[in-house]
Amino acid sequence: MVKDILVVKDLQVWFPMRTGFVQSLVSKEQRWVKAVDGVSFNIKDREIFCLVGESGCGKTTTGKAILRLVEPTGGSVKYYGEGKNALMKDMLEEAVSKGKITKAQADKLMADGGLDVRSLHKHRMKKLRQKMQIIFQDPYESLNPKQSVYDIIAEPLVVNSIGANEAEREKRVVKALEDAGLRPPKDYMWRYPHEVSGGQRQRVGIAGALVLQPEFLVADEPVSMLDVSIRSEILKLMLDLRDQKGLAFLFITHDLGVAYVFSDRIGIMYLGKIVELGPTEDVVKHPKHPYTKALISVVPTPDPEMRREKIILKGERPDPSNIPPGCRFHPRCPFVMDICRKEPPQTVFVSEGHWVSCHLEKGEPVATEAKKS
């Protein structure tokens, strides 16, 4: 069986809403923006797992919460990558020496293998982030225009005090540039972001993540700002990184077309929850959730002859501060029934490793514990 590298269970990110002074006198109730509201999935070794959904569905927040770039308010994130071992041992030894846990407890935690990301102290989280990196959406805005490519990529090394001297660092920067497909590295190293093309900028962003030799990458819409003609080059680069370096990816996108050709498994997210999850081909070819079906029907295809029936959902951007009762998709669902307005749907398996949360689907219920394939 393939090992998991990351297991996310019931992850929750709620942001408190600021209330006006008058309102705070009238009501004491704290309201929340429930950006991520109980998300569970796992990512296997060398797997590309894709979260798909509209803006505001919480997919980016999920990615950031895993790296604790925003603090989760509930649930757990466990990391199983090799890179955590030394860190975890160190942490457990310290806890035992301080008498917080017994040796036996520590051994059990070590054997269990998962490092609880949420429990880490800041300085250890910083260490762990060397193994868990993120690639941002917009290569035009995420690179400092006043830094050369070399400085941008070397910065993580400096921040983490990696490399004894400049020569050693340079070696790693050169390697990262090569791995990101910027060859020969010497040609790119001393340029500034405005002197390279859009696709190359995104490669610089990727090199900046690779320089720390991570095991797991969160890629947040890494190709959505790029021209269609160069998108697949960047996607292929990421596939190569998976194949050659054994990286696992959490890939975040609103474009199911890209998710389809690129990922191993897909989770469809709507208003803070995953509504359908399964192997990519299974989900795309046999979608069960009405939202998934709608998303697939609107994926742009360059073919004027294709007279597909489009399911264009009315309205947009559901409001995570005001989640509808029952099934959260019901106000936009073309197949809405009475029960959908009252009760949240059960999550059921429709085929192996493919589950869906919809009242229309019958099947073996998924226990929250086992909500992973």
Added chain:
Amino acid sequence: MALLEVQGLRTYFKTQEGTLKAVDGIDFNLDKGQAMGLAGESGCGKTTAALSIMKLLPANGYIAGGRINFMGQDMAKVTGDKLRAIRWRDISIIFQGAMNALNPVKRVGDQITEPIILHEKVDEEVAMKRAKELFELVGINPARIREYPHEFSGGMRQRVMIAMALACKPRLVIADEPTTALDVMIQAQIISLLKNLQRDLDLAMIVISHDLSVLAETCEQLSIMYAGKIVERSSSRAVFEDPQHPYTKGLIAAFPNIHGEKIMPASIAGNPPNLIRAPVGCRFAERCFMAKEICLKSEPPLVEVKPGHWAACHFVPPMKG
């Protein structure tokens, strides 16, 4: 007679390194009520071509040659008051990035009524009534007319932009990347809105996008641009069913097809040439899998290869006769 005739249009920019030939000799015609797509990668000159028609070029840009015949007037030569009278009344534009194209400190209603009051010399009340009708037309609740841009979501702001472009009942609307940066679901909404408006109002439209799928759905005619030139031109259907130029083939192949097999689409390796020192031969030669010696030496002309289907490639023979 065509509503718009563009002949040999060349638009250049003065830069520190030399003259950048962003648009270097393009021709096309547009009839009343027709929609044409202008496709190509970033920097191929498609936006510059459109801005030239409205004469909205930045200070260092200028029309170096060619004619832009719009309803009997050469737009390349029109200036001053005459130009102002045409802009927005006869030709309007939906700008790229609705997020930034609206004035954040003015109510959207006032932004829409401004051109109406200016062009049609009507009072505010009439203009406001018109603005509300426009809101309804593009699918926004007219009660929101007094809100500010930040109160609208991305898709709604794009609808405001469209309403604004339609304010003075123009004959020609230029839509510059109308759906880029929008979610797929909102993109589908905007595409169907544009399609319906174009049909119902009998609008002529130039849609600019790097996304062929958007153009496939909105336009009957399609021009593919590469490095300042049109390399292929035909009906949308012909371009997709029987692409002739290797660049067009590459663009189509670059699309992930969710209805087909799960395979990674091909990409077009390399980057477009620097247009300050454009190559002598075919501009696409450097990235072309078919390129031979001739491609580096001489530039292929745009020739009719099938009835109504034009392409500029040495390896696509012109139509006989």
